[in-house]
Amino acid sequence: MRAPLVRTRLVVFALVCALPIPFALADDGGAPAAPASAPSTPPASSGGPGPATVPMPSSSVPHVVEGEEADEHPAPKQPPQQVVLVRQSVVVKDGMARIPGGKFTMGTDDKKAPPNERPSRVVVVPPFWLDKTEVTVGAYRACVDKGACPRPVRSSLECTWDKGEPQLPISCVSWTNASTYCASVGKRLPREVEWEMAARGTTPIRYPWGGQSAAGCGAAVTLASEATQRSCGGRRPSKVGTHMAGASPFGIHDMSGNVEEWVADWYAETSSDLSPRAGASHVLRGGGWLSTPSASRTTSRNWGSAREAGPNVGFRCAKDATD
Numbered sequence: 001m002r003a004p005l006v007r008t009r010l011v012v013f014a015l016v017c018a019l020p021i022p023f024a025l026a027d028d029g030g031a032p033a034a035p036a037s038a039p040s041t042p043p044a045s046s047g048g049p050g051p052a053t054v055p056m057p058s059s060s061v062p063h064v065v066e067g068e069e070a071d072e073h074p075a076p077k078q079p080p081q082q083v084v085l086v087r088q089s090v091v092v093k094d095g096m097a098r099i100p101g102g103k104f105t106m107g108t109d110d111k112k113a114p115p116n117e118r119p120s121r122v123v124v125v126p127p128f129w130l131d132k133t134e135v136t137v138g139a140y141r142a143c144v145d146k147g148a149c150p151r152p153v154r155s156s157l158e159c160t161w162d163k164g165e166p167q168l169p170i171s172c173v174s175w176t177n178a179s180t181y182c183a184s185v186g187k188r189l190p191r192e193v194e195w196e197m198a199a200r201g202t203t204p205i206r207y208p209w210g211g212q213s214a215a216g217c218g219a220a221v222t223l224a225s226e227a228t229q230r231s232c233g234g235r236r237p238s239k240v241g242t243h244m245a246g247a248s249p250f251g252i253h254d255m256s257g258n259v260e261e262w263v264a265d266w267y268a269e270t271s272s273d274l275s276p277r278a279g280a281s282h283v284l285r286g287g288g289w290l291s292t293p294s295a296s297r298t299t300s301r302n303w304g305s306a307r308e309a310g311p312n313v314g315f316r317c318a319k320d321a322t323d
Contacts, residue, residue: 088201090250092132097198097250098321101127104197105204108299116269117299120204123193123274127321130190130198133240133253134261134316138166140173140181148184150177158236158311167239169259169314175282175306178262178315189264190318193274195285199256200298201249208248208255213293219246220257221289222296232257233289236311256296259314260288267303281305288312 091098107120137160143149152161152172159172173181175189182188190198199208206212209219217232220243232238241253248255255261266279281303287296290312295302304313 088249092251093129095132096129096319097132097252098129099125099127099194099198099250101125101197101321102202104200104202106193106196106299108204113299114301116301118270121274123197125193125197128190128194128318129321130194130250130252130318131187131316132251134169134259134314135178135181136166136240137161137163137168137170140170141166143181143184146184149181152177153309156311160236160311163236165239169237169240169254171237171259171311171314172309173262173314174309175262175304177309179264182315182317185317187317187319189262189315191275192263192265192283192285194318195255195261195263196298198250198252199248199286203249205249206297206299207246208252208298209246219243220254220293220296222257222287222291222293223289231289237289237314255286256298257287257291258289259286260284260291260302260312261286262313262315267301284313288314 088100090100101124103122103124105120106123108117109120110118140149140152141161144151152159152170153174154161154172156172160168160170161172179189207219221231221233221238223231237258240258243254243257246256247253261284263283263285264275265283266276267281267283268276268279282305284302284304285300287293287300287302294300
């Protein structure tokens, strides 16, 4: 269940012990939104679990591999095996990495994980391009200066827009703001399946760098301790690409922590519904500087309406691989 959404002030560190971590809200009209109470169930989408091939915004569509959904009759339990991180070479151009696509396991069957991360599915994803880093304050400011993007909502003092550091990730942007920016530079928001594949590669790892949470804040900017609520980044995220040890198998930075990232999809209650056709909220992935490490795993999912924004929320862009 998603935690109640709260206004973020300097006391936020005493309030963010639930999973997934909430973020401060304001609509993109500039007025702070009233705090919302926790829903008894996540917002439901109007579309149920889709067929083997799910309609997507492009002719190149990810799809579930028939016969490779979660096994209803698993083999006898075996001793745990160490997960080996497989680094993969990718083409990098104009700040984007070309993710080769292919099969990967999306979601998890871990019974300790929230229900919205289950079940696991084997999904085939076409090749695509993805920004290696989150969109920065400097890049978003250039879009605003051209008149192509609205100014981000300043919902708290922790928003990065006025920090005077162009390499910080832009935060306090709504899903609508993020979509507008990506379109203005000839890109789009990544689909949820693309985001997760880029974060974990072809091996079902818990974090982009492997199976264990980051020790000593070396790989990601999240809450350093779920007990003390002290953030690795202090009271803000870090400059993009700072934590090289946290790169994903494809060399994508900050896919765990720093800022949560909007993706294109409507939110569905389980990972088995690929890109529902409609809904009440959009998906956020990756956790942020106000998120606990356990809420920043490669399978962790959060959600918000298209107009919500907060200091823990940013984005990156993607585009189809047509070559």
